[in-house]
Amino acid sequence: MHVYPIVAAAVWGIVSGLLLPRAAYRLAVPSGEPWAARCPGGHPLPEGIRGWLGPARCPRCAEPGSYGSYGPVAVLVLALACALACAGLAVRVGAHPELVVWLLLVPLGVVLGRVDLKVFRLPDVLTFPAFFGTAALLGLAALLPEHRGSWPRALFGALAVGFVYLLLFLINPAGMGFGDVKLAPTLGLALGWYGWPTVFTGTFLGFALGAVIGLALIATRRATRKTPLPFGPFMLLGTLTALLLTP
Known part of the structure; x- marks a missing residue:
């Protein structure tokens, strides 16, 4: 298999992984509760699609990375997981x-x-x-x-x-x-x-x-x-x- 599909799959994994942290944060609430609408510091999240896609960082918080997984670390972890999985599948499955x-x-x-690990x-x-x-x-x-x-x-x-x-x-x-x-x-x-x-x-x-x-x-x-x-x-x-x- 050519290297280009593998690289493309890895890039897709990185890009999609960078868009996931905010959705993972908002969905990680106990059953029966509404999806999270505020950052851990209490500031409201953006409306619409911007409220679901992107890094889980709040520009209004003094220390965005101080709220556990809510911060740059979550971005890196999710992007790396997606990139490795996508590249591995591209290598194994091929251009089908x-x-x-x-x-x-x-x-x-x-x-x-991620959500299951956080809130079962x-x-x-x-x-x-x-x-x-x-x-x-x-x-x-x-x-x-x-x-x-x-x-x-x-x-x-x-x-x-x-x-x-x-x-x-x-x-x-x-x-x-x-x-x-x-x-x-x-x-x-x-x-x-x-x-x-x-x-x-x-x-x-x-x-x-x-x-x-x-x-x-x-x-x-x-x-x-x-x-x-x-x-x-x-x-x-x-x-x-x-x-x-x-x-």
């Missing part, structure tokens, strides 16, 4: 139409992971559009001659992964959030596009990563068996790893 779908999903996944929540305002948008775009990709995947199998993958998470939620609601259930079909679409081994690998890796991190936190006494952990980031990382490992 489904790559565009994955590159659009990366910034969305980064925001979802995967907002419907992101999970529902992610599913329907991914299903539609993969359907369009399947019409192009250079695609390497199966749209019907992607739909069945979404159904299968969604069913697994729903079943786990019904068995143990305290151990599985319903936001995870709503995110699962989108990940099933991406995994199912490449085949059932990829579906199994991505799903398994999500649970394996969660188990390893949980045991590590318990071993270092930073958590107990009853300490809740956000599972969305593990689901997203498992899916990304499976896509990168797909032949």
Whole structure:
């Protein structure tokens, strides 16, 4: 594969990552509360699209970076995460139409992971559009001659992964959030596009990563068996790893 698509994907990751911090901050509120409309210092955020896209910095605050993740550090972290994920997918997937779908999903996944880490929540305002948008775009990709995947199998993958998470939620609601259930079909679409081994690998890796991190936190006494952990980031990382490992 030529280096240009990889560079373009990395640049897209950096640019999109630079636009994410404000949205990640505004969405990171407990369930039932309105989206954050003010910076941690109490100043109102801009109206319209400017209120959602861009770095989470307030020019009216004396020390913009003094409010935890609200500041330049968040910009660098999100931009780096998006750039690495996009470049890795470009290397592995190649110049095929489904790559565009994955590159659009990366910034969305980064925001979802960030919000879940902060407030244990995967907002419907992101999970529902992610599913329907991914299903539609993969359907369009399947019409192009250079695609390497199966749209019907992607739909069945979404159904299968969604069913697994729903079943786990019904068995143990305290151990599985319903936001995870709503995110699962989108990940099933991406995994199912490449085949059932990829579906199994991505799903398994999500649970394996969660188990390893949980045991590590318990071993270092930073958590107990009853300490809740956000599972969305593990689901997203498992899916990304499976896509990168797909032949």
